[in-house]
Amino acid sequence: MTKITTISIQKGGVGKSTTATNLAAAWALMGDRVLFLDLDPQADATRRFGINPRQEGLKTIANLFTDGNLPAAETILRRELNGEGAFIDIIPSHPDFKEVVRSLNARNTGLVKDILRDIANEYDHIVIDTPPGDSLVALNAYLASDRVIIPVQVEPSAVEGLQEVMTALTEVQRGLNPNLIVAGILPTMVKRKTSLSTVSLANIREAYPDLFLEDWIPETNRFGETELDGLPLVVIEHKKWRQSDGTKAYNKVAERLR
Numbered sequence: 001m002t003k004i005t006t007i008s009i010q011k012g013g014v015g016k017s018t019t020a021t022n023l024a025a026a027w028a029l030m031g032d033r034v035l036f037l038d039l040d041p042q043a044d045a046t047r048r049f050g051i052n053p054r055q056e057g058l059k060t061i062a063n064l065f066t067d068g069n070l071p072a073a074e075t076i077l078r079r080e081l082n083g084e085g086a087f088i089d090i091i092p093s094h095p096d097f098k099e100v101v102r103s104l105n106a107r108n109t110g111l112v113k114d115i116l117r118d119i120a121n122e123y124d125h126i127v128i129d130t131p132p133g134d135s136l137v138a139l140n141a142y143l144a145s146d147r148v149i150i151p152v153q154v155e156p157s158a159v160e161g162l163q164e165v166m167t168a169l170t171e172v173q174r175g176l177n178p179n180l181i182v183a184g185i186l187p188t189m190v191k192r193k194t195s196l197s198t199v200s201l202a203n204i205r206e207a208y209p210d211l212f213l214e215d216w217i218p219e220t221n222r223f224g225e226t227e228l229d230g231l232p233l234v235v236i237e238h239k240k241w242r243q244s245d246g247t248k249a250y251n252k253v254a255e256r257l258r
Helices: 016-029 044-048 061-066 097-102 111-117 136-144 158-174 195-207 222-228 245-256
Strands: 003-007 034-038 077-080 087-091 125-129 147-153 181-188
Touching: 003 016, 003 136, 016 034, 016 044, 016 087, 016 125, 016 147, 016 181, 016 245, 034 044, 034 111, 061 097, 061 111, 111 136, 136 158, 147 158, 158 181, 158 195, 181 195, 181 245
Parallel strands: 003 125, 003 147, 034 087, 034 125, 147 181
Antiparallel strands: 077 087
């Protein structure tokens, strides 16, 4: 049965796209069939898979939102990951998608669900990357998903930020998608052996003990550098004897939530 997972948090710059791309790639490397749907107009995740969102003739999520007759299959790009048969399918985003987002209204909340209807059964996992903020795009993702993973930067305001997204998700669970669950809260950008990280981790764990994922993601420059490589870090280090702590952590989370 397909697991549809949205990666979402209202604040930007917390490792959301990093989390989405590395978890999706980790599942693909485990042999699962994975579709990645980039709903963020910044298209960071699209670039992290080595796709130029502005390449001529590329069909993207913007086309799917504006053309109800366009089959989702016509927008999917297949990206090989390791030369040994592992691959991931991607519906890319585009910077112009932000104009489409601005035109959305309350009648457009089922677009993602409609887009995935005919292709979802072809995959073990569908991973959705959403833009930061409380938007109709995020609501579209929530209505199409089975579960949400919430990445949160470890900082003093982390719990406050979590309260905002949890409130939004609770409203969805009470109404439009009662089957939606929060699969976990994933601390990111954790600075080892600092009092700030220690206290912030403890605060998040205390506030959400049942959702807190212990396999938190350490801060490392390697995640940002991989955009130049066109592959997530878990792919680049897949066969390495010595893997970074970031890769190890994402692989553990992927295994836990597989």
